[in-house]
Amino acid sequence: MGRALLSQILALSTTSPRLLYPAREVFRPRPQSRCNCSVAASEASQIPKVKRVVSGVQPTGTLHLGNYLGAIKNWISLQNTYETLFFIVDLHAITVPHDAQELSKATRSTAAIYLACGIDPTKASVFVQSHVHAHVELMWLLSTATPLGWLNKMIQFKEKSRKAGDENVGVALLTYPVLMASDILLYQSDLVPVGDDQKQHLELTRELADRVNYLYGGRKWKKMGGKGGVLFKVPEALIPPAGARVMSLTDGLSKMSKSAPSDQSRINILDPKDVIVNKIKRCKTDSFPGLEFDNPERPECNNLLSIYQVITGRTKEEVALECQDMNWGTFKGTLADALIDHLHPIQQRYQEITSDPAYLDGILSEGARKASDIADATLSNVYQAMGFLKR
Template structure:
């Protein structure tokens, strides 16, 4: 991807999309979820199975959706925990990746910065290797069905489910309780809408996001029970399930990259210190300085999976991923190293890995028309799927349909 020209990248694989037949796909009774080969290395899910069968045709591909908020700079945790893994999925699955700008307004934000960050995040998706001939890339707010589906799902969501969400408890406390926006409570419904809107089979998530996937699964099943089956058929629909029940897809390595200043806390955009994270667009000198200053311990040698050494495990895991080495190779290489020897090694590996991404990012952002076309085409593609889902749900919920013959 990093060496592909802009003119080539802007050519969407329209023939591939047209033969998928998505405008009518969800008007038919869905087939039960069946095991599918998971050929992207380093992923696991409860319904994957190894097989020697050839790759499925586009129409038979399972669908994966995922997104990242545009608030703050995209950092190493976003990249290794999400975006890098997307690249491994796009050959095996039909993929939709979007910038979740609607989620970015649940807390106070800068309006000018939101616009810029949305554009920058989209450019970084592409610079990191997301290939628009295989994946749809778009901005969440450009597909209005996200907001409408959230409202429809909200009518079936018990408020007790939302009050139990861990992130709501944490963030509302920081915002001062009663001063917190309603959106902070209800945004998990929007996240569920993001997933079920596209009839997703799998959702790549870190371990800390599994609670949100469970909510999406519970909501999808609840709506299926309330409005699907024979009740929907009596209203003129096809009957059966309205939504697929999505499965989490969790990378075995790099699912949760921790802070450089605290090995027990996740690397985060919202952390007050920029020293706690490596941003994808950090300069070489800044990366080297952050690694030099990052928190370590006083134990001899380096090792994985020691609960007393969270920072050591985190830094070795990062090195393993960006160097492309196996865990066993890293253990053998680093077991007798001191921090003074390992930190420059890690910094060099990070710089080497991120440098092509930074170069590609500069090329993409220099061509605004190209990026706008990518996002417009991606939104059009996503809208086709989303509108079919919304049509079915409106019908099943008993709304008087536009141009209805009743």
Template sequence: MAHATLSHSVILSSSRFSRLGYASKFLRNTNPFPVRLTGESFRCCCSSATTDETSPSARRKRVVSGVQPTGSIHLGNYLGAIKNWVALQDTYETLFFIVDLHAITLPYDTKELRKATRDTAALYLACGVDVSKASVFVQSHVRAHVDLMWLLSSSTPIGWLQKMTQFKEKSRKEGGENAAVALLTYPVLMSADILLYQADCVPVGEDQKQHLELARDLAQRVNNIYGGRKWKKLGGRGGSIFKIPEPLIPQAGARVMSLTDGLSKMSKSAPSDQSRINLLDSKDLIADKIKRCKTDSFAGLEFDNAERPECNNLLSVYQIVSGKTKEEVSEECKDMSWGTFKPLLADALIEHLSPIQVRYQEITAETGYLDKVLSEGADRATEIADATVHNLKQAMGFYPRNSAS
């Protein structure tokens, strides 16, 4: 689930952890997840997208993810997250939301937040998210996100949060002591986003593994403290309160890099708009950005040369938007000059993004449609989320409200 993507961006069995000898792993293990191949597009630790269809309790495994409504959604958000959601929705039960609560952890334009939230939702649909297959909603429309964050905060050691890489980097930019408390605690909200829906798998970029590991650690910690027989004695079902989510990592496009620096991730917060392709950029602007993007002076084009990060990034983008295999792109482009390749890439991007832009205009022009989609999505999400919060509050010993009063 990214500060930018939850992909936060969030799917588990009820007894896949040890109740004894628990210790946090996310601070000391830089690659804590085992990886298996389950198809051509994703690396995932989940054993399968579905359970045994002959089982009476068979259900699709659940994936939850989201993107912040700050700035324009760019090619990195799309190729690294949203495009993969479209593939996932046919195999998994999916919930995709706009993480507006995360958008306020840094200074933001209050006038733009509402519009950006609506635009982001429209782009989800324009990119191919199908509301007959996926629930689409706004994070703040489901109150349980904040409720669960507070409950989880009571079990979160502050030392875990102080050691989070993004907190250290962003608080330094904000001037240390002037940084908002939310900048420290937003990983707990991200964990709540994931655990609230009992997610089986979480689409994450390589740079978001630490946040997912925090969610896994918190799930196990809360399960150990409040779950099992202790919960059953309070009238609950007993066992695990939370599932332990697994990472779902695209094999290509998981981390799209800046057009001005192949070593930096494409970002909404980068000062220069030249560093990114926004999904709503015009054809001329896309062509101009690709024409001016940073390259190198090597002959020919190739993947996976550590001395050529920009080359690898641009070839990877071309591979995804053209729908070709890595081998096909390698063969096609190995003898090309940058002067030949850049127009090819620009044309492929324009062709790929044009239908998205047309559909976006149709969605935003249809009065009431988007509001209806988001309202229905929030209703479906609330059913799952409220059940999770109810179970945790019961296990933590809260006195229940009398529904008859």
């Protein structure tokens, strides 16, 4: 279902998705259906005064530097500007075979890392996806309005199913973009931090919001006693800043990933000092003299300099000037020290949080309560608009 960014943000995606409808489909979204308001003027008092942002990370594997720099670190600035909801997407974690005994442990660990990295539960709602039952309920309702052809076009499904084979792929791998849409639309989200690999899923979410608004919203809904013009806001993309995409330590052309078979390819947030030093010492480099950004023949060099830039908070120009004449041995030591210094307070805070289970449980419980208040209102409206008998 992330990342996000920093200072003065970011260009919002203005490209309208172009998912094709089946030839027999009677649905034709009207231009006026795509709007950024979800209720009529009479309900203006219920609209948040600031825009709402939602994002989450799966509790699979160990959270690494890419998760941190590409998503979680950026959430810290977002929570000071927007109304934010950050959750652990444990329902997404079971779309592929998983260790049932490890799931709850990994979920708690991920939540603790959120807090240790600087997510403030007094500013942001932090919760576990499965603790808000509306996610699954809305997914089912949305799935009835989702053409199969839309899902068959999802690139990630094609890639993963091709690798695993049809006999080993569960239906959830095909339909989880609908769950992702539910995650977003439940909260009437204005903005969604996305990376390159999730843009297509957000496009589907936007199309699905338009489709449901057309089929069940507007005058039809009002005739049934509903309030407002549309059921869902159509969310916009919040694009990560340059340099937020962290690549593998063993291949500068591949994204740092929890699923990569070699742990050497990533710096995990909880890696101890000696492990960080060893991974940086052994990471892939090149034989060019000096160090430089943006040379397409030197992807590893650009990646390591970018990591150093973001970790130290310096500008690209400052890092380029500092490192231009360094050799790899010197730079690797400098980078390892910077990583250790940056991650050490996070690791300390993580230990404090995990040593007090009641504290973490309280935050997750309160976060789920706040999220449910928003989600249940949206879900109730959708049930009403789709014609279900009221309880």
